[in-house]
Amino acid sequence: MPKLMEEEVFKAFATYATIVILKMLLMAPMTAYFRFTRGAFANEEDVARKSAEVRKKQFRTHPDVERVRRCHLNDLENVVPFVLIGLLYALTGPELSTALLHFRLFAGSRVVHTVAYLGALPQPSRALSWMLGMLVTFSMAYRVLGQALVL
Amino acid sequence: MPKLMEEEVFKAFATYATIVILKMLLMAPMTAYFRFTRGAFANEEDVARKSAEVRKKQFRTHPDVERVRRCHLNDLENVVPFVLIGLLYALTGPELSTALLHFRLFAGSRVVHTVAYLGALPQPSRALSWMLGMLVTFSMAYRVLGQALVL
Amino acid sequence: MPKLMEEEVFKAFATYATIVILKMLLMAPMTAYFRFTRGAFANEEDVARKSAEVRKKQFRTHPDVERVRRCHLNDLENVVPFVLIGLLYALTGPELSTALLHFRLFAGSRVVHTVAYLGALPQPSRALSWMLGMLVTFSMAYRVLGQALVL
Numbered sequence: 001m002p003k004l005m006e007e008e009v010f011k012a013f014a015t016y017a018t019i020v021i022l023k024m025l026l027m028a029p030m031t032a033y034f035r036f037t038r039g040a041f042a043n044e045e046d047v048a049r050k051s052a053e054v055r056k057k058q059f060r061t062h063p064d065v066e067r068v069r070r071c072h073l074n075d076l077e078n079v080v081p082f083v084l085i086g087l088l089y090a091l092t093g094p095e096l097s098t099a100l101l102h103f104r105l106f107a108g109s110r111v112v113h114t115v116a117y118l119g120a121l122p123q124p125s126r127a128l129s130w131m132l133g134m135l136v137t138f139s140m141a142y143r144v145l146g147q148a149l150v151l
Numbered sequence: 152m153p154k155l156m157e158e159e160v161f162k163a164f165a166t167y168a169t170i171v172i173l174k175m176l177l178m179a180p181m182t183a184y185f186r187f188t189r190g191a192f193a194n195e196e197d198v199a200r201k202s203a204e205v206r207k208k209q210f211r212t213h214p215d216v217e218r219v220r221r222c223h224l225n226d227l228e229n230v231v232p233f234v235l236i237g238l239l240y241a242l243t244g245p246e247l248s249t250a251l252l253h254f255r256l257f258a259g260s261r262v263v264h265t266v267a268y269l270g271a272l273p274q275p276s277r278a279l280s281w282m283l284g285m286l287v288t289f290s291m292a293y294r295v296l297g298q299a300l301v302l
Numbered sequence: 303m304p305k306l307m308e309e310e311v312f313k314a315f316a317t318y319a320t321i322v323i324l325k326m327l328l329m330a331p332m333t334a335y336f337r338f339t340r341g342a343f344a345n346e347e348d349v350a351r352k353s354a355e356v357r358k359k360q361f362r363t364h365p366d367v368e369r370v371r372r373c374h375l376n377d378l379e380n381v382v383p384f385v386l387i388g389l390l391y392a393l394t395g396p397e398l399s400t401a402l403l404h405f406r407l408f409a410g411s412r413v414v415h416t417v418a419y420l421g422a423l424p425q426p427s428r429a430l431s432w433m434l435g436m437l438v439t440f441s442m443a444y445r446v447l448g449q450a451l452v453l
Contacts, residue, residue, distance in 0.1 A: 005242050005299055014239045014299040018292050021232045025285065028228060042221060045271050070344060076227060076378060077330060081323045083235050084385050088316045091307050100301075120347050134327065141320045148307060148316040150402075156393050156450060165390045165450040169443050172383045176436065179379060193372060196422050227378060234386050251452075 009099045013090035016103035017083045020110055024079045027072035030118075031065060038062040071117040075110070078130070082106050082137050089140035092147040102136050109133040160250045164241035167254035168234045171261055175230045178223035181269075182216060189213040222268040226261070229281070233257055233288050240291035243298040253287050260284040311401045315392035318405035319385045322412055326381045329374035332420075333367065340364040373419040377412070380432070384408050384439050391442035394449040404438050411435040 004010045034040075039054075040062030041047050047055045086106075090099065109132040116126035155161045185191075190205075191213030192198050198206045237257075241250065260283040267277035306312045336342075341356075342364030343349050349357045388408075392401065411434040418428035 005244070008301060011299040012301040014242075014295055015301050018236060018239065018295050018299075021236055022289075022292055025228075025232055025288065028281075028285070043218070043271065043277075045274050045277070048273060067345070072228065073224075073375075076231070077327075077374065080231055080235070080378070080382055081327055084382070085320060085323055087238075087389075088320065091316075093307070120345065122350060123347050126345075126347070130330075134330070137327065138324075141324055144316055144320050148313040148320075150310055150314040150317050156395070159452060162450040163452040165393075165446055166452050169387060169390065169446050169450075172387055173440075173443055176379075176383055176439065179432075179436070194369070194422065194428075196425050196428070199424060223379065224375075227382070231382055231386070238389075 008096050009094060010090050012096065012100055012103060013086055016107050017086060020079050020107055021083065023107075023110060023114065024072070024075040027068060027075060027114075031068045031072060034062070034065045034068050038064050040065045067120070068118065071114060074113070074117070074130070078133050078137070079110065082133065082140075085137055085140050085144060088144045088148070092143055094143065102140055106133050106136040109136070159247050160245060161241050163247065163251055163254060164237055167258050168237060171230050171258055172234065174258075174261060174265070175223070175226040178219060178226060178265075182219045182223065185213070185216045185219050189215050191216045218271070219269065222265060225264070225268070225281070229284050229288070230261065233284065233291075236288055236291050236295060239295045239299070243294055245294065253291055257284050257287040260287070310398050311396060312392050314398065314402055314405060315388055318409050319388060322381050322409055323385065325409075325412060325416070326374070326377040329370060329377060329416075333370045333374060336364070336367045336370050340366050342367045369422070370420065373416060376415070376419070376432070380435050380439070381412065384435065384442075387439055387442050387446060390446045390450070394445055396445065404442055408435050408438040411438070 005014070035042075035046075039058040040060050041058055042061070044059065047058050050058065086103070089102070109129045113126060113129040113133065115121070116129055156165070186193075186197075190209040191211050192209050193212075195210065198209050201209065237254070240253070260280045264277060264280040264284065266272070267280055307316070337344075337348075341360040342362050343360050344363075346361065349360050352360065388405070391404070411431045415428060415431040415435065417423070418431055
């Protein structure tokens, strides 16, 4: 029955969509890692078992934690639109090679973006990787609108 | 025509996806509720009709409002990936009972997570419910990659 | 092969989903615009090439930047649920005219919301446009649950 999953383009979409979503999900454990190593928590119940002194000190924000959180939010802002528009794009029946080019470029751009963000690499590494991802999504949106325009 | 909606697994997916998205959407009125009861607004135009004194006092952040907002953001970070990967998972044609187990566990985990977050319940209640939801999404992603891998 | 894209309702969904996602994506360059014109950056590497004095001054938050960021987050919280539930809704085979009414109202409500937010228009313009969008999503969710309920 699941005919969609028998088509190469849709399988390629499913593969890359899953990869970039997993990458995004991994930002959460990474935030937790920085919260514990830097000792910076946002909720009282997270530090409830510590001594009063430590509790007061660790109930705060920390630049490294905020950096991971911004990176996570940027993923939400870019990865989710890619997956949603990519789904519609895959349904327009593009060439497999063209589709793969889009998906690979996007996945690569987000890996570079995360490394550039978390490593605080000199600009414009982060800006360019973010822009490349946007352009891929715009290119797919252009095809979707070209094939499906019903206003 | 909508063949997908005649399959039990897809209908089960549609049901649970809608439920967890509605749960996520309800965080917005809840934020509004806390903003009004705690008197804590983020925009000048939201307090424009109040007296100058109240206006100055209520143009601020409040811990209860920030807590709901973190809970809402956590929903975005976890519910959206569940729905996106769950859609692909439903298309791989899993057993209905297996699929239902995934969907029910996830929906349950997010209800517990919200209660634990808003009620500031002692840890690790919130951490465990969050992890359970992540594991369900990982399990579905594993099946999607196993069935659809085209790199 | 892509049968879905031959149906008018699904094409209408694809059109409006793409439009509201593009609108959401454009909030990112708008944030960048306000960061540059207001001189307010969140990362050290973003101001690394400026003089020490400017660097210290521009490593800060600015109300205009925070406003765009809240608007962007509100888009994420509302546009993504619309697209996800709208996809399921389109698969339930609604009347084209009913579906178009939903999609047009939502797209219109989000344009008004963005204008009201960025322009800091007097309330309740922003509140009402946000509520209208929510109601459209609720209405589609109601139909999905009515057609697909498998618990």
